[in-house]
Amino acid sequence: MQQHEGDNDKQVYRVQGFTCTNCAGIFERNVKNLPGVTDAQVNFGAAKITVIGNTTIRELEKAGAFENLKLTPEKQRVIEKKEPFLKANWNVLLSVLLMSAGYILAFSYGEEELVSALAFGAAIIIGGYELFLKGIKNLFRLQFDMNTLMTVAIIGAASIGKWGEGAVVVVLFAISEALERYSMQKARQSIRSLMDIAPKEALIRRGSAELTVNVDDIQVGDIMIVRPGQKLAMDGVVIKGTSTINQAAITGESVPVTKTIEDEVFAGTLNEEGLLEVRVTKRVEDTTISKIIHLVEEAQAERAPSQAFVDRFAKYYTPAIMLLAIGIAVVPPLFGADWEDWIYQGLSLLVVGCPCALVISTPISIVTAIGNAAQNGVLIKGGIHLEEAGHITAVAFDKTGTLTNGFPEVTEIVTFSGHNEIELLSIAAVIEKGSQHPLASAIVRKAEQMGAHLVFSVDDFQSITGKGVKASVDGKLYFIGNPKLFDELQYDITETTRQQIITLQTQGKTVMVLGTEEEVLALIAVADAVRDSSKAVIEELHSIGIKKTIMLTGDNQATANTIGKQLGVSDIKAELLPQDKLEYIKKLRESYSGVAMVGDGVNDAPALAASTVGIAMGGAGTDTALETADLALMADDLRKLPYTIRLSKKTLLIIKQNVTFSLGIKLLALVLIVPGWLTLWLAILADMGATVIVTLNSLRLLKVKEK
Known part of the structure; x- marks a missing residue:
């Protein structure tokens, strides 16, 4: 070691x-x-x-x-040994029994009897020996924390003959500490469960041999064999087979995703149906699940503003309580009051002044919320970002790949002169197979979906830069491209056809024309389709208090207006370059306190960095998204955004409730000192009750789910 x-x-x-x-x-x-x-x-x-x-x-x-x-x-x-709660806290249980025995003996023989005092003393020592060790060490170092306060209070209670109440203070404090430990373990469990998602071994083929290999010894390039019902141990790319994969552990998606050759797969996901062979692309420490765990743990270390405030407050609060308690115990007796009564009041103040509930109020809320988000496919990279998400009032969206699917699709095919739609689409597809343009791939995909047989002979393929392509199909020359190409070829395009082109363009679609040297045969309209969830997400954001939603795009204004109106965003900004998006976000921050930018984390990196909260779409497998954004939606699922904002708002509310309740109890105790009503019983019950209530209140964040 x-x-x-x-x-x-x-x-x-x-x-x-x-x-x-x-x-x-x-x-x-x-x-x-x-x-x-x-x-x-x-x-x-x-x-x-x-x-x-x-x-x-x-x-x-x-x-x-x-x-x-x-x-x-x-x-x-x-491998952490998990002991049963009672076994781990045997000393607390024994001190409860001894305290109970002390009260039975006191009831039978009187409170002044030595036998009951011995039972109470044993309960104090067994239940509080760890507390006393820390408290006495801290007292000599002049470090005033809750252990110091409780130690002084318990020793003081025993010294004025309040053995029974001293035992109650020890027992209830020990129970409170045990519950606090249990609750913190429960909050951390969400992270530990992530660690256990991916298997520690995998079946690897090396040469002709199939071996079970520990993940630490698996190399990039190894072939991993994953049978149905097994979890993937490593990130990789499918090289053989087709199956559905449940990716809920990584992306929060409840619906399994079909994966086939060349598709990316992640460690910790579940292979549901077919046999897959996967080429490993990352070492175990670099897998997506490893990065998520690392980033979530780092996020918990970054103190949120409210936590920083509580820590600073507690630093001065605890010594102040100590001085106030000494003042209450000493000053009134100097003016003739009873020493024992006021020492007792001072000790009670020490107990109720213990800052347990206040100190734990924020970190347990932050840890619980970040863990909940990670389990639901949202990576929040720090308590500060979690809090800021709750203050968002304006959300700017990149259009392509965020509000839309990010790839073009054929939406309409208009044919002329009675030609067959599938035949014309087949001709367009075999020509476009030779092109690298994104619109070309949309035509090929559509032809395949419609079952077209791409068996034509293509010759003399030629790209006409910026306008389209031409090629001979079965010996006949065809052109496919934008309307400008056919204007240059001096086609006599009819007014009806031109009107159809304009109508499609005003709907935000790109129009391609297919024709021969003699006539126009078809119009093919292509558009980047809006995500099914986008409109509902925009509506939900407005309903939870977001004042302004803005769509940012490099598209022309007509296309942007069509899509923006369809989605119901508050504002539309079109024909923007990346630097224009950055400037717009800076300007937006002048008018709104909290501005979120949602993008893919690659092209939008400057705008993401300039926003109050940068939110990356599709963080799974995208290193840039994980690095540049404050929050990453691990799946390409915008519905996670309203959930994240609701979780953040709930966290802020719970932190405020916890801090207010913790301080309120202390103030109430100070008021009770004046008439002399504050007892050690009340003090420890108030302190323990506050800690338990604050902890249970924080754990309510585990119940926040996506609607």
Whole structure:
């Protein structure tokens, strides 16, 4: 375990044993003070620490000995032993039994009897020995945290003879801590479940042999064999077979996707039907699922603005509570009040002033929300982006590939002189097979869909730059291209035909004309079809409080207007170059507090970077999208966008509720001190109740789903 690093090496370790954010902060400070360490950062949400410098795991574990922390290198596989809740918290259960015994004895023999005091004392020691160890160490270091507050309060209660109430404080605090640990583990479970998605082994063919190989030993270029019902262990490209793949784990898509030769597939997805052979394209640490896990864990380390506020507040709040409690315990007796009564009130304030609920209020909400999003195919790259998504008031969309499918489709075929539609489409397709133009591929696809037989003989193919192509089909010369080509060929296009061309163009379609040297045979209209979900998504965004939706496109104004009106966007900006989109986003930010840009993460990178929240479509398998955007919708599914904004708004609401409730309880306690009504019972119940309620409130974020 004596793993050494170079002076400037960065090493990441997984940490087992974190119980609270405060303990994580102490561990981080301890590691930073180790000789040879230049910097360290704890990621409490993901239970990891990043260390820069030269140290060993033994030294790191020594720095975490106060919490009995265990560390392992990030890439080393560790099977975490999950103990039953009661077994893991045996000391809490035993202290509850001893406390109960103490009250039975006190009821039978009187509260002053030694036997009941011994039972209460045993409950205090067994239930709170870890708390006392931390609290006393911190007291000597003048570090005032919740362990210090609780230790002073419990020792103080025992010193004035309140053994029973001291035991209650210990037991309820221990229960609260156990529930907090359990809840944090539940929140982290969404990330751990991602880690377990992909198999650790795969069947690999090397030469003529088929071997079961650990994923760490699989190389790029290996052939992976995936049988029906098996999960894919690696990213790759299908080289043989056809099957449906359930990609829900990666993209959040509930409907399986058909995959065939040359299609990309991802580790962690489920092969449902056919036998597939897949050529591996990435090492295990570079697979899409590995990147998602890494980015989600990094996202949890990035503190949201509200979390930063709570951390700063708690830094000054805890010492202030300590001073106030001392003041309440000491000042009134100096003016003749009863010492025991006011020491008791001061101790009660220490207990209720414990910042457990306040400190956990934000991180557990952020971790839960980011984990929920990851399981639903949305990658949120930090708490700050999660919060900002809740403040979005304007959303700008790139048109091609975002609001539309991103590839052209034949929408209409208009024939003249009684010619057969499929025959003319077949002629157009065999000519266009020789062209690389996107519109050509649309014609070929349409012909194949209609069952056309592309068996004609094609000769003398020639591209006419910017206008179209010509070729001889079965010895006859044909032209296919835009209307300008036929104007140059001095065709006498009838007024009716011209009117049909104009009508199709005003509908946002590109029109290609097929003809011979003598006549026009057909008009073929091609358009980039709008996604089925786009209109519904725009409507839902407006319904959840988005004030403005804008479509940005490089298309001509007529096409843009047609599609924009069909979708119901608030504004349409056409004929834009990438730099124009960037300038428009900057201008938009002057009028709206939160501006989101939704694009493919490649052409739209500058605009994504300039927006408040950059959202990339189709992040699965697209490294650029994962790197440039603040949020990535892993599937090409716009319906995830309203879900993400709703999740963000819900997170902001829950954080506000948690912080307000936590501080409200403290203020109420201060009011109860004046008439002397604050007891240790009430204090610990208020503190424990606040922590449990805040935790359960945060876990409600797991229930936010796509509509």
